[in-house]
Amino acid sequence: MRMDLSDQALIYMQIAQMIEDDILRGVYGEDDQVPSTNELARAYNINPATAAKGINLLVADGILYKRRGIGMFVSKGAVEAVREKRKNVFIEKFISPLLREGAALGLSAEDIIAMIRAKGERKDG
Amino acid sequence: MDKCLCAQNVCKAYKDNQVLSGLDLKLEHGKIYGLLGRNGAGKTTLLGILTAQNRLDSGSVTYGGEPVWENRRALDDICFSRELSGTQYSGTNNFRIELYLKAAAMFYRHWDAGYAERLLKEFSLDRKKAICKLSKGQMSMVTIIVGLASRAPFTFFDEPVSGLDVVMRERFYRLLIEDYTETGRTFVVSTHIIEEAAGAFEEVIFLDDGRIIEKAPTEELVSEFAYISGLESEVRKASAGLEVLNTSSVGARTVCAVRGVAPGFAPDADVDVTPMNLQKVFVALCGHGDEM
Numbered sequence: 001m002r003m004d005l006s007d008q009a010l011i012y013m014q015i016a017q018m019i020e021d022d023i024l025r026g027v028y029g030e031d032d033q034v035p036s037t038n039e040l041a042r043a044y045n046i047n048p049a050t051a052a053k054g055i056n057l058l059v060a061d062g063i064l065y066k067r068r069g070i071g072m073f074v075s076k077g078a079v080e081a082v083r084e085k086r087k088n089v090f091i092e093k094f095i096s097p098l099l100r101e102g103a104a105l106g107l108s109a110e111d112i113i114a115m116i117r118a119k120g121e122r123k124d125g
Numbered sequence: 126m127d128k129c130l131c132a133q134n135v136c137k138a139y140k141d142n143q144v145l146s147g148l149d150l151k152l153e154h155g156k157i158y159g160l161l162g163r164n165g166a167g168k169t170t171l172l173g174i175l176t177a178q179n180r181l182d183s184g185s186v187t188y189g190g191e192p193v194w195e196n197r198r199a200l201d202d203i204c205f206s207r208e209l210s211g212t213q214y215s216g217t218n219n220f221r222i223e224l225y226l227k228a229a230a231m232f233y234r235h236w237d238a239g240y241a242e243r244l245l246k247e248f249s250l251d252r253k254k255a256i257c258k259l260s261k262g263q264m265s266m267v268t269i270i271v272g273l274a275s276r277a278p279f280t281f282f283d284e285p286v287s288g289l290d291v292v293m294r295e296r297f298y299r300l301l302i303e304d305y306t307e308t309g310r311t312f313v314v315s316t317h318i319i320e321e322a323a324g325a326f327e328e329v330i331f332l333d334d335g336r337i338i339e340k341a342p343t344e345e346l347v348s349e350f351a352y353i354s355g356l357e358s359e360v361r362k363a364s365a366g367l368e369v370l371n372t373s374s375v376g377a378r379t380v381c382a383v384r385g386v387a388p389g390f391a392p393d394a395d396v397d398v399t400p401m402n403l404q405k406v407f408v409a410l411c412g413h414g415d416e417m
Contacts, residue, residue, distance in 0.1 A: 038306040045298050046324035
């Protein structure tokens with residue numbers, strides 16, 4: 001199996017995001033061990049230093065913790081931490097462009113909210 | 126014993142052609158470097174000089190503080206796997222693969238014969254075949270075997286993937302990463318096929334017109350660059366304070382390549398910001414007018 005990374009975004013960010021995705025989906029639960037930097041390096045054909053950078057990003061965010069000599073593990077409350085982090089990203093990545101594109105089309109925030117509601121209702125019904 | 130390989134103020138000319146001019150470079154132990162440069166930038170000459178296979182006109186190359194030239198102690202730790210060709214000196218290269226590898230085994234102190242065997246199988250090479258009968262890609266495979274099996278603490282590859290198909294190129298980088306995670310030795314790899322190699326390089330070195338114009342951690346370097354596009358006045362506003370590398374316009378729309386972008390760059394102007402990849406950064410810095 002060869003997994004591929006996009007060449008558009010920074011690789012270490014993609015590594016961090018993939019692990020976050022797996023935590024959200026329950027692939028890794030609390031206190032589960034995540035792949036080592038060398039395993040990630042081999043799986044994605046990337047430099048181990050880059051993989052380590054992605055892992056360290058998650059340690060800094062309190063999503064992973066290190067057990068000396070054993071490896072990296074998922075912190076308690078990691079799902080919440082990822083959700084909280086993703087909410088901020090959600091605003092930056094989806095809400096801001098949505099408002100910008102809306103403004104270009106002459107839509108106010110109110111118009112957009114109405115459209116979202118209509119879309120949501122249709123989906124529910 | 127973490128020794129560095131250092132070049133200081135290296136100059137080299139072939140007759141009137143000044144190939145390297147006052148080049149400084151420090152290669153650390155335990156990193157994979159990508160050496161990128163356009164045709165004729167001096168990559169092969171530089172690799173030859175760093176590994177004491179070419180003479181330099183002035184300057185110095187040292188390993189752990191000692192000159193590398195004719196220094197057994199230094200050369201024991203250094204392997205330069207040169208590109209092979211079907212001819213050598215004045216005749217055909219009739220060496221069989223097995224003889225070529227035997228010569229390499231005598232030459233490289235850390236040679237790993239078992240590893241060379243495994244690689245021969247992995248590449249499905251016929252050991253009895255003469256070098257001159259190999260395809261371009263198969264010649265590259267032989268140079269890859271020599272470089273990897275040398276197990277030299279500093280190993281240099283010159284265009285190791287040239288002539289290889291995409292499957293074999295990916296396999297090469299996989300082998301490289303595998304060996305690197307086991308040994309942590311230093312690799313320097315020159316290539317023109319930049320993007321698929323970018324992830325393997327901890328640092329990249331840009332060689333342009335005989336000088337090193339950039340040497341930096343790959344992702345840090347790439348994240349400094351971006352394209353800003355939109356109306357000219359808005360682009361100008363957004364790129365204020367940034368280094369503008371080049372600008373082009375299509376109708377009223379202006380696109381400029383900039384450097385100096387901070388993480389989370391979101392200018393207060395009506396523009397689109399697109400990240401670059403390593404290949405685009407290379408073209409922006411070494412393109413000399415062919416930037417966009």
